[in-house]
Amino acid sequence: MLQINPQIEKYIMEHTTGEDPVLAELNRRTHLxxxxxxxxxxxxxxxxLEFISRMISPVNILEIGTFTGYSGICLAKGLKHNGRLYTIEINDELISFAAEFFKKAGLTERITQLTGDARKIIPSLNVMFDLVYIDAEKSHYxxxxxxxxxKVRSGGWMIADNVLWGEKIFDKxxxxxxxxxxILEFNELVHHDERVENLIL
Known part of the structure; x- marks a missing residue:
């Protein structure tokens, strides 16, 4: 993770809308x-992620890397009324953890949890996605x-986390x-793929 000036970080946190009770509890439990x-x-x-999802108003979202479900909840908040989030997690010990908070967020019926290696699961998905979020094994990006x-519709979005990899990309x-x-190979791949327009933020 990139290091940010503590003063700037404090200011940002103080001027950003806070977590809802479910996300606050999830944050706490994840740390515990x-x-x-x-x-x-x-x-x-x-x-x-929530703002991007709300702007797109996607019907189908794919999340690669559920972890404890925080990002999934944020993404799912922007779904159309008939939308669905498909979220893949390789660690089966985290499935029930995330499911507990999906239920608390009232999103169980709109989220499909998939367990296993995303590289094996993705080919089996007969779905076109409006938004894809990648936050899993960096060597597999x-x-x-x-x-x-x-599987991303024309005009769709793909977001990949940690593409600067805590500045390690600059460390030979x-x-x-x-x-x-x-991560380095992924950044080059995306940058030179004529099917997409890209931005590192």
Missing amino acids: DTVYPQMMAGLTQGRF CEYFNLVIE TARTDPSTRG
């Missing part, structure tokens, strides 16, 4: 009950992109790391 709580989207990233691109000694190499 998981080993890597920093993997959770959190307030500002969650708000960003290129594979996720190549598998899902034909880190480029032998599979995750760093995966």
